[in-house]
Amino acid sequence: MDFSSTISASGLIQQFLIGLSRSTILFIVSSGLSLVLGVLRIPNVAHGSLYMLGAFLCYSIATLVGAGSTGFWVGLALAPFCVAFVSLVVERALFSRLYDREHLMLLLFTFALMLLCRDAVKMIWGSEYRSLAPPEALQGSLSAFGMMFPKYNLFLLSLGPVVAIGLWFLTHKTKIGKIARAAAVDRDMVGAVGINVSWVFASVFVIGCFLAGLGGALVAPTQNINQGMDHTLIMEAFLIVIIGGLGNVWGALLGALIFGLTDSMGILVWPQFSIVFPYAVVVIALIFRPKGLLKATW
Amino acid sequence: MKKGVIALLFVCLFAIAGIWSGVVYAAEEIKVGIIDTYSGPPSSYALDVLDGFKLAMNKINAGGGILGKRLSYVTRDDKFKVDLGLTSAKELIMRENVNLLVGTINSAVSLAVSDLAKKENIPFIVTYGKSSNITGAKGHKFVFSMNENTEMIGKAAAIGLAKRPFVKYWIAGDDYEYGHAVADAVWNHLKKIKPDVQLMGQSWWKVGEPDFTPYITSILSAKPDAVIVATGGAGCIPFLKAAKNTGFNEKIPIYMHTATELSTLRPLGLDAPEGVIGTANYYFYYPETPENKAFVDEFRKAYDRYPSFGSLIGWCTASFIAEAYKKAGKVDAEQFAAALTGLTINSPIGNLTVGQFDNQLMLPMFMGVTKKVPGYDFLIASDIVTIPPNELITTAEEIRKAREQK
Structure with missing residues (x-):
């Protein structure tokens, strides 16, 4: 037993905020996964690959536009749309032809898509590690009250609520969102009232993939961009979706908060065995709420 | 008909010649x-x-x-x-x-x-x-x-670190063989050379950990004199990135074996943190x-x-x-x-x-400190100290013991 003996209040707050900023990324990516899962009823295994694609595209666009801050901002703005466009093409050209097939076929398709994405990334970008700097305004860290916060993490932190409100607005206030929610509950009925379900599916799939791309573009300056980054994330995203409740976007928010915070707090309290904490919480959550913390749409 | 037979004969001849030359060719190369x-x-x-x-x-x-x-x-x-x-x-x-x-x-x-x-x-x-x-x-x-090998890394790091005034250390690394082997080797040799060093705590993360910020902030609040980072390959880059973003390298000295290697520093460009201590076997x-x-x-x-x-x-x-x-x-x-x-x-x-x-x-092993130098679009090692191979080798006695224990 090697508990860290000197945990100060400021250390605790600092760790809490870092955990929150990590949760933001997890939320952005897993909400997209959850959205697709809720409406299309497909666990999109390729979600992590699209996240990776987002990071690589952000890197390429940023270096193409030129070094310095503008490059990154342009990359961040364009990369998610590029990912969304790729997913639209894939959905219309291939995926939409499979909707009336059995479920396993759809799952296999997303699995194949994951493998294709991985090889495409390897062919286009090669196997070297890539790294992108955060824009100048967000480099370094702010210190206050003896605490220290990396500016980029604070930026991520501020984006979380924006994405959450945007998603709420999309699903509750727009027509497409309302139809999508209806389709999640009863897709035959939605089709029966004369709505083109196929296009609803396409838009939800594209929005979900957009979120994956956004997540990837946002993490690009904090880690190295490489071929392995997809499967580390997809595991965590699936866990979050499962503890939150399948297909429930707010469940994804709750799951991401739990996962991100237990992770960072575990590191502070017991760094030697911190790997266990988030997974232990997942197990506990599933023992008490086997169907997830919030109501699943399945 | 006759033409066919001749053609067939030729084909056989070429085939035999092909196989034969193949054999000869194979014998002519290593x-x-x-x-x-x-x-x-x-x-x-x-x-x-x-x-x-x-x-x-x-x-x-x-x-x-x-x-x-x-x-x-x-x-x-x-x-x-x-x-x-x-x-x-x-x-x-x-x-x-x-x-x-x-x-x-x-x-x-x-x-x-x-x-x-x-x-x-x-x-x-x-x-x-x-x-x-x-x-x-x-x-x-x-x-x-x-x-x-990990023993040589441990010895080189211990020789270099013992010359510096650090006493309270923190160890952090990849939770798999290489990470633990490097950390153990560095720590065991360091304790032999400088018995008053203390281990304040350890952090172990999974291989492929994408974001090191929470680990770094937790180490920062423990305030050790120096940190030994035992991460290899893909982990080095995001770790150094997070170290720069949090200002870690300016607050606590970091030692990481491959920190000064070209494979680590080239992808980071000018965004690598300065002042990180690293060992490497080769600099161009x-x-x-x-x-x-x-x-x-x-x-x-x-x-x-x-x-x-x-x-x-x-x-x-x-x-x-x-x-x-x-x-x-x-x-x-x-x-x-x-x-x-x-x-x-x-x-x-x-x-x-x-x-x-x-x-x-x-x-031989070279210990250096990362630094921005004009003329390169990535950081290079400075203040390089050479640790000659005879200080790093495992003795015949040690080898014999290790092989017997197996």
Whole structure:
């Protein structure tokens, strides 16, 4: 037993905020996964690959536009749309032809898509590690009250609520969102009232993939961009979706908060065995709420 | 009809001639089977090794080959997996009839192939696997190592760190063999040289951990004098990135074995943190000898990039193969292995010798500190201190003990 003996209040707050900023990324990516899962009823295994694609595209666009801050901002703005466009093409050209097939076929398709994405990334970008700097305004860290916060993490932190409100607005206030929610509950009925379900599916799939791309573009300056980054994330995203409740976007928010915070707090309290904490919480959550913390749409 | 028979005869003749010339051709070359990870993140290291190997090989062949034979190679991708590495090794021995095996970056694969090499009586030269067991506890007469092992890293780091005023340390690293092996080696040797050092705590993260910020902030609140970071390969880059973003390097000195290596610093560009202490076996800018400059120029001309430590490993592997066969006088596995043991060649970083007792290449280690230097679009090591190989080698006694304990 090697508990860290000197945990100060400021250390605790600092760790809490870092955990929150990590949760933001997890939320952005897993909400997209959850959205697709809720409406299309497909666990999109390729979600992590699209996240990776987002990071690589952000890197390429940023270096193409030129070094310095503008490059990154342009990359961040364009990369998610590029990912969304790729997913639209894939959905219309291939995926939409499979909707009336059995479920396993759809799952296999997303699995194949994951493998294709991985090889495409390897062919286009090669196997070297890539790294992108955060824009100048967000480099370094702010210190206050003896605490220290990396500016980029604070930026991520501020984006979380924006994405959450945007998603709420999309699903509750727009027509497409309302139809999508209806389709999640009863897709035959939605089709029966004369709505083109196929296009609803396409838009939800594209929005979900957009979120994956956004997540990837946002993490690009904090880690190295490489071929392995997809499967580390997809595991965590699936866990979050499962503890939150399948297909429930707010469940994804709750799951991401739990996962991100237990992770960072575990590191502070017991760094030697911190790997266990988030997974232990997942197990506990599933023992008490086997169907997830919030109501699943399945 | 007659035309048909003649045609058939010709076909047979060509076929026989083809097979015959194939046999002759095979006997006229020394074939090296290279198993390494050519897919996924480790492949950038494997490709550096391969390019270094090719550079030396082309030079050897241009100079008439080895004992009148051409040096050639075939590669297999082990995908960082033990079973795949082992089947590739078997296939290379049985179907490709390779004269010797070379590889790989994965220590577990290296150990498995080494075991096979022992059974099949075929020499195996390890390029990038860093486990000290390869030439230590599990060493044998057919296995050789061309790169530093975790014991050598530990000794070098301990010698360098003991000279600095740090007392309270924190250890953080990848939760797998390499991470723990490096951390243990550094810590055990450091405690021997400087008994008053204290270990405040440890953090272990999973391999492939994407974001190190929470780990760094938790170490910052513990306030150690210095941190020993035992992360390898892909982990080095995001760690250094997070260190820069949090200002970690300005608050607490960091030691990380590969921190000053080109493979780590090149992808980070000018965004790498300054002042990080690192050890490495090769810098293309140090030592500033004509031999090193010539090697760098040749490598840049051929591949349009600076050579890394991996490139030196590849170059040394091919050069040692040539010299050992020349010394043995014929293509024979037993005599090749015997000739390679204790052999010395002149390399870009001076004379290098394969160890007498353990077949471990005795490399010097350079400890440096990361720094921005005009003229490079990435950071390089400064204040370089050379730790000579004789301070790093494992003694015959230690080897004997390790092999008995097994």
